Amino acid sequence: MERPVPEPTPGHTLVRLSAASVSHLDLNVVDGKFGILPDLPSIPGTGGSGIVLASDTHPEGSLVHLRGKALGLRRDGCWAEHALVPDGAVEAVPEGTDPALACSYFSPAGTAWAAIHSVAAVQPGERVLVTGAAGAVGALTVQVAARAGAEVVGVVGRRAKLAHVPAPAKAVLADDLSEEAVGGLVDVVIDTVGGPVLRDALPLVRPRGRVGLVGYTAGREFTVDLADFLLADVALLPVNLMTRGKEVAADVKRLLADLSAGELTLSIERYGLEDLAEAVRRLRTGEAVGKVVLDLT
Ligand SMILES: NC(=O)c1ccc[n+]([C@@H]2O[C@H](COP(=O)([O-])OP(=O)(O)OC[C@H]3O[C@@H](n4cnc5c(N)ncnc54)[C@H](OP(=O)(O)O)[C@@H]3O)[C@@H](O)[C@H]2O)c1
CATH class of the missing domain: 3.40.50.720 (NAD(P)-binding Rossmann-like Domain)
Incomplete structure (x- = not known):
């Protein structure tokens, strides 16, 4: 589906997405089997990572992780090339982090x-x-x-x-x-x-x-x-x-550092947007090993 790139608005950050996570939560939403569902049409994707294009609060050109604030649930999510998201859904990620890891570790x-x-x-x-x-x-x-x-x-x-x-x-x-x-x-x-x-x-x-x-x-x-x-x-x-995200956030940041350093491991399967159907199939059937991620670069 083609859509125009969203116009920047106050309180929101425009991001060029690099990667997006494909998760069981996303599939439950797509299937209409989750307690929080969007109005249709809607772009799925509860987690992503990318580069800031325009923002009042986040430096342009920085790598960020997008999650929370009902992304991919009550508002358009990350299975797209661009996303305009509330500033509160944007988290800085250390430069040099693999975008696929940045979108999927949390x-x-x-x-x-x-x-x-x-x-x-x-x-x-x-x-x-x-x-x-x-x-x-x-x-x-x-x-x-x-x-x-x-x-x-x-x-x-x-x-x-x-x-x-x-x-x-x-x-x-x-x-x-x-x-x-x-x-x-x-x-x-x-x-x-x-x-x-x-x-x-x-x-x-x-x-x-x-x-x-x-x-x-x-x-x-x-x-x-x-x-x-x-x-x-x-x-x-x-x-x-969802109810414990804030209380674990500091510990999870340390885990991201350990994942980037190779001291912890998280397997990631990477797919282009054109292979979304195969990515979804691997996740649905349980054949996938580790995270399934869309490469949007
Ligand atoms: N409670 C929370 O806050 C929270 C947060 C994140 C994720 N989750 C949930 O946790 C679960 C695991 O997430 P994950 O990201 O680790 O998923 P995952 O990597 O796909 O792992 C799920 C595992 O379930 C097994 N499985 C058994 N039957 C399956 C089937 N019919 N289809 C797919 N997998 C099947 C597979 O292991 P085997 O092949 O070894 O059986 C698969 O490796 C999901 O239900 C997800 O929604 C919950």
């Missing part, structure tokens, strides 16, 4: 940090099981948990992804999930997959342990026997980056 890094530190409050020596451990959030959650001093088990749904579970986690196939395969009960599960994977992971948590629920790619629903739930005495806790 959600997985922030969610991983929130899950391990804010929600599950993982302590050194605890055993943490992460599902979808080769995914964007899962792989960073593995690394943040290991840095917190946890012993980590990473669960993946397909054999091909076993090799993509970051060290030093023990990688386990979801079909093989058992107390024996995991090496005994765990203190914490961080589940990025939902559905039957959450159901199968719950019995592996010790009494008084915690489960942080991040996502539901494998299913929005699972049933629980309330008697078993009470007997198990495991807390099921939501991890919501």
